[in-house]
Amino acid sequence: MDDLSLSAQLGLLALLILISAFFSSSETGMMSLNRYRLRHKAKSGDKAALRASRLLARPDRLIGVILIGNNAVNILASVIAGAMFTKLYGDSGVWVATGVLTFVILIFAEVTPKTIAALKPESIAFPASLVLQPMLVVLSPVVRFVNTLSNALARLFGVDAAKHTGEEHLLPEELRTVVFESGALIPSRHKGMLLNILDLDQATVEDIMIPRNEVDGLDLEDSVEDLLECIRSSEYTRLPVFEGDINKVIGILHLRKANRFLSSNIESFSVESIKRYADEPYFVPEATPLPTLLKNMQQRKARMAMVVDEYGEVLGIVTLEDVLEEIVGDFTTAGEDDSSEEITEQEAGWHLIEGGTSIREINRTLNWDLPTDGPKTFNGLAIEHLENIPDANISFYLGRYLVETVQVTDKVIESARVRKIGKD
Known part of the structure; x- marks a missing residue:
């Protein structure tokens, strides 16, 4: 170092500070990347995102190569600064170099670059990956040696870095917070639907069913005239069919099928006609979670289910529309009276x-x-x-x-x- 002029030493020291700033900002930028945005960009074929994803797949190796480079640069900078200030101030130059270099590294190589990287992680991390990836290949033997020792120490604290896959998964509560705080990125109506879907597990059939005292149905013990009037005046497309009491349900009549025996020969209409065209009823326990109900209805291609308690008593009905309303909100049904x-x-x-x-x-x-x-x-x-x-x-x-x-x-x-x- 004594062979270099003071200006050359100063220039070399400035270069080392810049390299140290690069490593510091790279570390913060890489660790501050939004993993889900990064994964999305990588799946979309973004080359910079793919490089960063590969580096973050093994964060122990990434941190190893960054810290090896950063510490080597900082040590070399301290040697140059010590030699330079010793030449200027003699034996007290070491203390001057320590104070000055600490301040310079803290401001120009640590706090400022890391702050910028934390605020703009992609702008720092993606270009830095162009340098870090080949560095990791070149310094692979040194990185492996350092990681072997550090990982062995980490295992003493119950952490196995070798098993870290680099993938993160959100819990439902965390995903709910992400959706809720998405701001204007997601339209408010869509945000409401997403939150309703996440809350669907918390609701059961009992929460949304129509109670039995409000259920319109066809009682086969009524007169033929009453049954005809009920079918003709009904606002619903499906009606439960029972005998005397709703606990004696025998089927569900779709009014589209009722047209077959109503439009042909009205004199031939009878209770047997209703029974023949009624579909088999589908029963669900009152405590059935809504996601389970929705899945079962899709499999059975059912639009209505009879809700029963633990004793088999019918408590009410639930329709596919009721489940969907939990997600998208109320539907506007023709014939509804606003006064009701x-x-x-x-x-x-x-x-x-x-x-x-x-x-x-x-x-x-x-x-x-x-x-x-x-x-x-x-x-x-x-x-x-x-x-x-x-x-x-x-x-x-x-x-x-x-x-x-x-x-x-x-x-x-x-x-x-x-x-x-x-x-x-």
Whole structure:
């Protein structure tokens, strides 16, 4: 070093600082890459992403080659700085070199390049991979030796770097956070659908079924005239067929099939005609998760299922439309009367809610957080809270919600006005 002029030593020192900055920024840039974006780009054929993916497949080797280069450069820089400042200041030059070089490396070779790389990882990591990949090949024997020693030490702490595949997987909760925080990258409607799909596992058939007291069906013990009127006036395309009681279901009649015996000869219409064209009923337990129900309905090509409890009693029905509405929101059904909506907005933040409205529907429509781990309807939730059925209209607090009953019978709360109190 003594043979070099002071200006040459200064120039060499500046070059080494730049190389050190390259290694520091490469390390941070590589480790800050979004693995899922990188995987997407690699599958799309992006050459830079493919190089980075191969390097990150073994992060122990990548870090090894970066640190070998970075430490070698920093040590050489310290030797040059020591020689240069010793020539200028004598024996005290070592201390001056230590202070100056520490400050210069900290600012120009560590903090600044790493900050830039953390904010713009792809802009740093992709070009750096052009240098790091051949370096890894050239320094492979040294890297393997260093990794063998470091991996042996890591195994003492229960970490086996050799088994690391470089792949990461998101848990459902983590994926939900990614979708929720995607901002404008995903349209709000699509974001809502994705979140609904992720929440589908948390719902069961019981949460979305139509209760038996609201089910329209064909009771074969009714007169032929009543059966005809029910078929002609029905707003639904499928009707359960039973004998006397809905627990005695014998099939599901698609009204498209009913046209076959209604349009031909109306005098020949009979109970036997309904039985002949009715499809075999499909029964599902009330605790069936919605993803399981959807899969089974696809396999069976079923559009409606009868929901039963553990004793085999029919609790209600569930349709494919009900499941899909959990994902995409409510469908607009022809013939629906707007006046029969279960949730009606009123003044000053009040909402008129029918007692039979499901808690999940209320939460989804109004963005509320009523508890869903107990009763499934608003009437059930209110009665559970009160522990009795009120004799007259009353008001009460249901957590953060003020409830005023509007119509009460001796069996249920038919409707109530509800307003959220306080802010989230």
